[in-house]
Amino acid sequence: MRKLLTGNGAAAWGMRLAKADYLPAFPITPQTEIIETISQWIEEGEIEATMVTMDSEHSMITAAGTAAATGVRVFTATSSQGLLYAMEMIYTVPGWRAPFVLVNVSRALSSPVTLEPDHNDILAARDSGFLQIHCSTCQEVVDAMLLAYRLAEDDRIRLPVIVNLDGYYLSFTREPVTLPEQEKTDQFLKRTGPEVKGFCASNPCSQGVAVLGGSQYSFFRYETHLASCNGIKVFSEIAAEFESLFGRRYQAVESYRAYDADIVFFMIGSFATKAKDAVNQLRSRGIKAGLVRPLLLRPFPEEAIIKALQNKKGVAVIDQNISLGKGGILYSELASILYNVKKRPEVLVSFIGGLGGRDLTPEDFFEMAKVTTEAADSGVTPPPRLLYTREELAAMHGLQEIALYSDTQTRE
Amino acid sequence: MWRIRFHGRGGQGMKTASRILGTTFFLAGYEVQDSPRYGAERRGAPMTAYVRAGREPIFERGIITHPDLIVVADRSLLSLPLAGVFQGLTKDTVLLILTEDTEQNLHIPAATVKAVLALPLSLTTDGAMSRTRESSACAAAAAALLSLPLPLLLQSLQEELHKTASELLQQNLTGAKAAYERMFKHQNLVRQSSVNPEAGYEPPHWIDLQFEDAHHSAPAIHGEATSLLVKTGAWRSMRPVIDIARCNRCGLCHTFCPDGVISLSNEGVPEIDYDHCKGCMICKVQCPMHAIDVQTEHGGTE
Structure with missing residues (x-):
């Protein structure tokens, strides 16, 4: 069935098709629509699941991890400040080897507080042990949910997975x-039974996760x-x-017209479809451009990225994030595997843009x-470019004048 | 590809309008993308919604800079720079405005736009039993201008408003038909703009951002009483009106008003400061005497 769905709607459908049993929840814009949709389905008897509204995201991730450890299928969702508030548990639960799926709807971090997306929230969870799938369309959101449950529950992995989608540009x-058929989804997501033997209400037991000494600690960290x-x-x-069940093909790294490209855009998330548009326009102007986009960011698909970028003249790395005091995070990641x-590629050029949902225009891509x-032609790599225009700065200075005037008035 | 931009205020239903139009396109076999965009998620705040539709998969996303059609549900947005109604306007753009005024009275310079069309507000209300239904009228007018078939529009309305009470849905369908018929004669006016990739582009004016003193590069404004200076009453789409004859002077409206804009006289008679009332209607809900009526800011009653 093909229908119009928001990214949030697609995420809710992913939970529904996967028949998740348990959903600990806490609201935050722009994610709330996901749990609203699911709670309505539960209310109307469309699905059987237990939803519990928690006191915070910290408790929510704790509940998700503990429930997953008993073998039930767990779904939860958050965004931005909520993900950060949960961060202690985000780093804790992967070590339990308890598989579940968390949707993060990217939204830029405070301060200043805002609503539109960039990827600093999700990248703060980069080193946690959660696997990460980054979506660029609403179709990918629902499909990634199914892939995520399979990844999480695979005995060779058994780790929680984050499915990331951009606020507004996908969420709304x-x-x-095209919704996956329920019957085929059931086939794709066979139940594997309790993850941790003996965890059930009638047979209480505790789980110890403490070690003393670096050697034992290292073992568990290396294993994860x-x-x-x-x-x-x-x-x-x-x-x-x-692909054999649903007919849609996904690779850990998407390569769009990159095979014979001289210049490649390298980026993640929903703005990557804008890059495809730019690639097509550049191609019709005779410029061999392409796009390379990791869907899987953790684990980092090194080999596939290297293969896609070998022999290219130049790579424009577009970071919709900023590591304050360093620069683009993807840029560092990419440089480290290519060294x-x-x-x-002859040059890697760093561009930082799209922060807080700031648009990336076709002209930005062309430039x-x-x-x-x-x-690439000159062999001289320019310094990282913080995408910002003369017009934006003029507007900002206008606002600063108002703020300064207001400050002066207040102090007098 | 068709690119349509809706402008309205939060609560006027322009997100719904964009969805009705998006679904109509989808039913007609198009690839579609629709999305709302708002800053503050509140009633009365300017918001936009975008619809893209084409025969090929859509890679564009977010802001539509150069729309083929702009639909404006609230005339007051025309004079509000923040709303950005005129952003990216070209001589190929058609501007559709929901208003009682004539096109001439809107004073939009003819040279800046392909055409200005006024959609009469009366189409969105229904005499004494009026209910606002800007969303279906605006979507219907747009559908007519874009030559989408009426039966698909009505099917889309039923899908998007399936949770609406049947009487109200019927009013929406009637209003939509009227708006559609009104605009149908202009059906070839709006044209799909096409990008000419060979034409080159105007490079963005990138600058090297410089360090600025922390005293004025930090996101903090210290100001006194700015909430008094800003006339937040302009955000209101619905107006509470107290019938003093029915009021029992209990003061609950004064207590519950989240903005503190209902004052009490010495005799306990409430008075609403309309410069700052945002029209949330909590006072109406709380009033035990049902002494608070609701009027739309267009003059009708809810």
């Missing part, structure tokens, strides 16, 4: 979505890392199974391609 945006790394191989296996590659081409 309706696009045509190795489990995450298995995600690359498992992803390609389950994606093949997904030892012989046929690495990024131009700057990257010039850098």
Whole structure:
């Protein structure tokens, strides 16, 4: 069935099709629509699930992890400040090896507080042990939910998975979505039974996760890392199974017209479809552009990225995030895997933009391609570009004058 | 690809209008994308909604800079720069405005736009039993201008408003038909703009952002009594009106008003400061004497 769904609607459908049993919830814009939709389905008897509204995201992730440890299928969702508030538990539950799926609807972080997206929230969870799938369309959201449950519950992984979608640009945006059929979904997501033997209400027991000494600690941390790394191989296996059932093909790294490209955009998230548009326009102007986009960010699909970028003249890395005091996070990640590659791209140019939902216009993409081409031709890489225009700064200075005037008035 | 931009105030239903139009396109076999965009999520705040529709998969996303059609549900937005109604307007853009005024009285310079069309407000209300239904009228007018078939529009309305009470849904369908018929004669006016990739582009005016003193590059404004200076009453789409004859001087409206804009005289008679009342209607809900009526800011009664 093909219908118009928002990204939030697609996420709710993912939970419904996966028949998740338990949903601990806490509201936050722009995610709330997901739990509203699910709670309405429960109310109307459309689905059987238990939803509990928690006192905070910290408790919510704790509840999700503990419930998952008993073997029930768990879904939960948050965004931005909520993800940060949960951060202690975000780093804790992967070590329990309790599989569940968390949807994060990206929204830029405070301060200043705002509503529209960038990726600093989700990237704060980068090193937690959660696997991460980054979506660029509403179709990908519902499909990624099914892939995420399979990844999480695979015995070679057994880690929680975050499915990330951008606030507004996906969460509130309706696009045509083909819903996976329930019967095939049931086949794809077979139940594997209790994850931790003996966890049930009639047989209380405690789970100890304390160690003293670096050696034991290192063992468990390394094991979690190795489990995450298995995600690359498992992803390609389950994606093949997904394709044979549903007819849609996913790869850990999407390559769009990149095969014969000279200049490649490298980015994640929903703005990547804007890059495809720019690629097509640049191509019709005779410029060989392409896009390389990791869907899977953790584990980091090194080999696939290297293969996609080898022999390219230049890569424009577009970071919709900023590591304050360093720069673009994807840029650092990419540079680290290419350093030892012989046929690495001649230049990597860093662009930081789209913060707090600031638009990336077609002209921005064209100009990024131009700057990257010039850098490749000259061999001189320009410093990182913080995307901002003369017009934006003039408007900002106008606002600053009002603020300064107001401040002066207040102090007098 | 068709690009349509709706402008309204929170609560006027322009998100719904964009969905009705989006679903109509979808039923007609188009690839579709519709999305609302708002800053403060509150009634009365200016908001926009976008619809894109085409025969190919849509890669564009978010803001529509150069719309083929702009639909404005609230005339007061025309003079509000923040609302951005005129942003990206070209000589190929058609502007549709829901208003009682004539096109000439809107004083939009003819040279800046392809056409200005006024959609009479009376189409959205129904005499004494009036209910606002701007969303269906605006969507219907847009559907007519874009030559979408009326039966698909009505099917879309039923889908999008399936939770609406049947009587109200019927009024919406009637209003939508009237708006559709009114605009149908202009059906070839709006044209799909096309991007000419070979035309080149105007490079963005990127600058190297410089360090600025922390005293004025921090996101903090210290101001006194700014809430008095800002006339938040302009956000209101519905107006509470107290019938003093029925009022029992209990003061509950004064107590419950979240903005503190209902004052009591020495005799306990409430008075609403309409410069700052946002029209949330909590006072109406609380009033035990049912002495508070609701009027739309267009003059009708709810």
